[in-house]
Amino acid sequence: MQNQRLERLNGPTLSMQTIGQLDQQFVWHPFTQMREWMQREPIVITRAEGATLEDSRGRKYLDANSSIWTNLHGHNRPEINEAISAQLHKVAHSSTLGLANEPATMLGAELIRAANPSSLSVPGTNPQPALSRVFYSDDGSTAIEVALKLAYEFSRRTRQLKRPKFLSLQGAYHGDTIGAVSLGHIHLFHRYYHGLLFRTDTVMTPYCYRCPFNRAQPERADARAYRKCNWECVDKVAQQFERRRRVAQDDYAALVVEPLIQGAAGMIPQPAGWLRKVAEIARAHQSLLISDEVLTGFGRARQPSTGQPHLFASHAEDVQPDLMTLAKGLTGGYLPMAATLASQPIFDAFLGDYADFRTFFHGHSYNGNQLGTAAALASLRILETPESILQRANLAAGLETFTRELWQSSYIGDIRQVGTIVGIELVKNWPTRTPFELKERAGIRVCEAMARRGVLTRPIGNVVVLMPPYCTTPEQVRTIVESLKESVCEIFGPPV
Numbered sequence: 001m002q003n004q005r006l007e008r009l010n011g012p013t014l015s016m017q018t019i020g021q022l023d024q025q026f027v028w029h030p031f032t033q034m035r036e037w038m039q040r041e042p043i044v045i046t047r048a049e050g051a052t053l054e055d056s057r058g059r060k061y062l063d064a065n066s067s068i069w070t071n072l073h074g075h076n077r078p079e080i081n082e083a084i085s086a087q088l089h090k091v092a093h094s095s096t097l098g099l100a101n102e103p104a105t106m107l108g109a110e111l112i113r114a115a116n117p118s119s120l121s122v123p124g125t126n127p128q129p130a131l132s133r134v135f136y137s138d139d140g141s142t143a144i145e146v147a148l149k150l151a152y153e154f155s156r157r158t159r160q161l162k163r164p165k166f167l168s169l170q171g172a173y174h175g176d177t178i179g180a181v182s183l184g185h186i187h188l189f190h191r192y193y194h195g196l197l198f199r200t201d202t203v204m205t206p207y208c209y210r211c212p213f214n215r216a217q218p219e220r221a222d223a224r225a226y227r228k229c230n231w232e233c234v235d236k237v238a239q240q241f242e243r244r245r246r247v248a249q250d251d252y253a254a255l256v257v258e259p260l261i262q263g264a265a266g267m268i269p270q271p272a273g274w275l276r277k278v279a280e281i282a283r284a285h286q287s288l289l290i291s292d293e294v295l296t297g298f299g300r301a302r303q304p305s306t307g308q309p310h311l312f313a314s315h316a317e318d319v320q321p322d323l324m325t326l327a328k329g330l331t332g333g334y335l336p337m338a339a340t341l342a343s344q345p346i347f348d349a350f351l352g353d354y355a356d357f358r359t360f361f362h363g364h365s366y367n368g369n370q371l372g373t374a375a376a377l378a379s380l381r382i383l384e385t386p387e388s389i390l391q392r393a394n395l396a397a398g399l400e401t402f403t404r405e406l407w408q409s410s411y412i413g414d415i416r417q418v419g420t421i422v423g424i425e426l427v428k429n430w431p432t433r434t435p436f437e438l439k440e441r442a443g444i445r446v447c448e449a450m451a452r453r454g455v456l457t458r459p460i461g462n463v464v465v466l467m468p469p470y471c472t473t474p475e476q477v478r479t480i481v482e483s484l485k486e487s488v489c490e491i492f493g494p495p496v
């Protein structure tokens with residue numbers, strides 16, 4: 001039977017229904033209970049244009065989470081298609097081990113320029129070094145591994161830390177490779193791999209909506225706006241650094257954060273000022289700051305209130321990290337490609353004579369791949385056009401306007417937005433903030449109901465994520481939000 005199927009693969013008339021069946025038979029999907037997957041015919045995507053995905057039956061869907069947060073400008077974007085196609089006719093891949101190539105070099109220069117905007121003031125007694133080098137890899141997880149290894153070795157070499165240790169945030173997600181998982185604190189994903197991980201410390205994340213220090217009663221607004229607290233979350237970070245110094249007579253090698261908003265933790269945005277404050281604490285302890293901008297980079301997390309078209313979230317708070325990781329949106333959502341940006345002092349710590357063996361011994365086969373870097377260059381050029389800047393601002397404004405209506409539902413507890421990213425937290429009853437239990441699958445059920453209405457996104461537990469491509473029109477934003485509203489009614493009942 002398997003052989004028959006495989007033979008048919010070579011035939012000219014493979015129906016799309018067969019693709020669904022073959023997928024169910026052969027492909028193992030990520031973060032997916034495959035028993036459930038195998039019971040239901042999958043949606044088979046065959047083409048896409050702008051914010052719309054089309055399946056094998058000709059049904060169209062709005063891509064409300066930008067194909068798992070990767071796509072920026074929309075699908076089938078002519079400039080990126082052409083850049084890849086032009087590069088393809090020259091060379092698809094040659095190694096960066098011992099060789100240079102044009103698009104990887106050009107992208108390196110452009111990324112360093114974009115990552116050091118002149119608007120960035122660098123004040124204070126603890127100077128923030130510029131980012132000056134780009135190390136390529138393939139995915140967000142590998143970008144994090146690179147940052148971890150650089151920070152580890154940098155702190156051993158320059159600060160004589162014996163066992164450099166990392167500090168990351170509650171609920172953090174930085175990828176699925178073992179180093180990245182070690183920084184992660186999502187029990188559901190990470191618990192089975194404990195034995196494989198190195199030890200890291202964790203510290204409170206500012207989750208205003210569910211913060212034990214927030215004394216405000218729930219209101220129909222983003223919890224950050226009406227919170228009542230004394231920045232206890234920042235004190236916790238300071239205390240954790242002091243404890244490390246006291247107990248281990250050591251400082252952290254690095255503090256690892258997602259700037260402005262933690263993504264996979266549940267779209268948890270930070271109150272304005274938090275990043276700046278914790279960056280200063282880390283610097284005061286000579287700790288490196290690793291900004292994981294895999295989700296937030298490339299204009300995703302633009303703060304509507306500042307009006308500055310920052311490409312990177314860290315810069316919205318005037319913070320320049322020592323290491324910055326980029327992936328998801330780097331190629332506009334086209335190809336697997338990542339970059340770790342490093343400061344000059346970190347780069348310098350790996351310089352020496354050959355026989356000193358201070359080399360950074362790390363590198364993946366597709367490092368600096370020409371197709372990926374060509375796509376990334378084209379994407380970066382689009383991002384810096386006035387049209388794209390305006391598009392992002394309009395999308396952020398549209399999301400804010402249309403999601404406002406959702407406060408009418410008693411099953412929506414928090415609507416939190418950073419730039420073009422929105423997290424909508426479903427609750428049993430908003431005045432009590434009572435969460436659904438994970439096994440009730442509240443988020444999954446709502447997203448399935450949205451899919452039936454032609455809108456695709458994936459929840460994080462009870463949080464429905466809306467972050468469509470920048471090209472999404474106001475009409476399409478309205479459709480996305482309407483489908484969410486109707487789906488919440490369908491699953492839980494009308495507003496009460």
Ligand SMILES: *Cc1c(COP(=O)(O)O)cnc(C)c1O
Nearest residue numbers: 139140141174175263292294295
């Ligand atoms: C997705 C993500 C990663 C991991 O990236 P992959 O490309 O999936 O390996 C790391 N950090 C953040 C913040 C992410 O959102």
